Amino acid sequence: MPDVTNVVSPTLVRPDPARPEGAWRDGKVVVLRAGAGLPSRCVKCNAPADGPTKWRRLYWHHPAIYLLILISILIYAIVALIVRKQAVVNPGLCAAHKRRRLAGILGGWAGVVLGLGLLIFGVADDSGWTALAGVALFFGGLFGGMVLAYLVSPARVDKDAVRLRGCGSAFLESLPEFSAWAAGQRAGIG
Ligand SMILES: [Zn+2]
Secondary structure: OOOOOOOOOOOOEOOOOOOOOOEEEEOOEEEEEOOOOOOOEEOOOOOEOOOOOOOEEEEEOOHHHHHHHHOOHHHHHHHHHHHOEEEEEOOEOOHHHHHHHHHHHHHHHHHHHHHHHHHHHHHHOOOHHHHHHHHHHHHHHHHHHHHHHOOOEEEEEOOOEEEEEOOOHHHHHOOOEHHHHHHHHHHHHO
């Protein structure tokens, strides 16, 4: 179960185990109804998820808010904190993808720390090449780690649904088409 008991934000999309249904695909994006959970499968390859699956909190704000950075990074940060919306989601991973992600995080950190050490050593030793190798290792670890650790990211969060990027095609194809469902809803109402 997610630890959301201490969250008071009115914008929080809470998962409701009583309503597990409600995940669709819309192109490369997963549409998750507010209050619904993701199926217990790997979001990267669609194999059965290796439990326990962590509930993760995601934050999203409208991309236009980024324009405030042009005025002031501080104003942007304050506005983003006020208007951002939260969602709690449970993206599953199979055992292999869990291992891959952990290796990415550990390898990334190792690269960052070793790179920094090499940079300091290179500067102290007056060796430009050693320092340069340190910088390369630092950024290689940072970005390589980020790529391997990447799970899902919010494309949009509103009061009705959470839209998620980052799911693999096998997982996406296992979900029903959102447009067909939405058309059915409209037909049912009209
Ligand atoms: Zn997998």
